Amino acid sequence: MQARVLSAVISQSAAPLSIHELLEAAKTEVPGLGIATVYRNIARMIAAGEINAVVIPGQPPRYERAGKPHHHYFYCEHCGRVFDLPGCVNGLRQMVPEGFRAIRHDLTIYGACRNCESHPVAHL
Amino acid sequence: MQARVLSAVISQSAAPLSIHELLEAAKTEVPGLGIATVYRNIARMIAAGEINAVVIPGQPPRYERAGKPHHHYFYCEHCGRVFDLPGCVNGLRQMVPEGFRAIRHDLTIYGACRNCESHPVAHL
DNA sequence: ATTAGAATGATAAATTACTATCATGATCAG
DNA sequence: CTGATCATGATAGTAATTTATCATTCTAAT
Incomplete structure (x- = not known):
């Protein structure tokens, strides 16, 4: 059953995954997996409150397990990966x-992740 | 000349405008204005550094005059308008x-603007 | 094993945002 | 005025994402 695999891949990922990242990751367990099934299960899991959409401006949505403590995101402009940033900032109220x-x-904080900062590569 | 009108509309707007908001606003001065002209002039103004794109996650880009002091945005989920929030938060570094x-x-802060908070209407 | 219903994968269609094309109209130097 | 060039508006085309369709496959209860 693909729903279980998709759910497991999202739960076990440290970072939110896009539809295509999720498709590729799940294909290692379900080789013939189709993209329609990914969309269908994402829609169902969102409706069920199991996952949340994470949108980095200018990027397709990513999805992560719901119920995590409040956090934000770091987008690496070199490798395109998204990282969770636990915690929050101060002074929001005053704004x-x-x-x-x-x-x-x-x-969302943009920049270079640890890996790309130490092993510089061309931009995506 | 439409370039002048488009530039003026953006400069005089308190909030960033989407392509369609800009088209509608500029049509009051140039009734026959076409959307291709809006896209062309936006591209030219971005290349010239006159304006910046502002992306609210899940929304089409909006554009505002370049050179404003550092600020962020408030998105009203009732009327769909975007408001500038001068200033910034503390503690970004630690994240x-x-x-x-x-x-x-x-x-981006999401919620209800002053108008929608005092005169509640249906969501968009 | 049989059968009804649900899930799946392939792919067509829809949606949205943007770009390219092109005939027409405005602008301007001479 | 005349011709060249440039901007404009309409619209076709493109690209990316998401949804709809449908025949096939899987599942589970009998």
Whole structure:
């Protein structure tokens, strides 16, 4: 059953995965896996609240297990990987104008990850 | 000349505008304005460094005048408008793992703007 | 084993954002 | 005015992502 494999791949990934990253990763266990099945199961898992979509501006959505503690993301502009950043920043409250109501926020830090910083390669 | 009108609309807008918001706004001055002209002029203004693209995750790009002081954005989930939030947060440095190099960051706060908070309407 | 219903994979179609093309119209130097 | 060039608007085409369709396969209860 592909649903179980897809769910396991997402749960075991340290970073959120895109549809294609998920397809490739799951193919090692289910070689014939089709992209339609990935989309179908992602939709079902989102509806069930098992996973959340993570959107890095200008990139296709990635998905990660729901229920993690509050965190943000680091996007490596060299290798295109996304890393979780535990914790949050201070002073968010002060940024919200009087009369506005803040519900949630997204923070993405861009740069080079440890690997790309120590082993420089061409940009993607 | 449409370039002048488009440039003026962006400069005078308090918030970044999408291609369609810009088209609609500029049509009040140039009724027959075509979307191709908007795309062409946006591309030229970006190349000239006059404007910057602003991407709210999951939304088409918006554009605003370049050279503003560092700021972030508030996205109203009721009316879909984007507002500038001057300033920044503290503690960004501490979120970046050892060995990673941060170059820039995006912060978007989601919620209800003053108008939608005081005059509740249906979601878009 | 049989059968009904659900899941799957391949692929067509839809959606959205953007780019290319091209005939027409504006601009301007001479 | 005249011709050259450049911008414009309409629209076709492209690219990327997502959804719909459908025949086949799998699953499970009997």
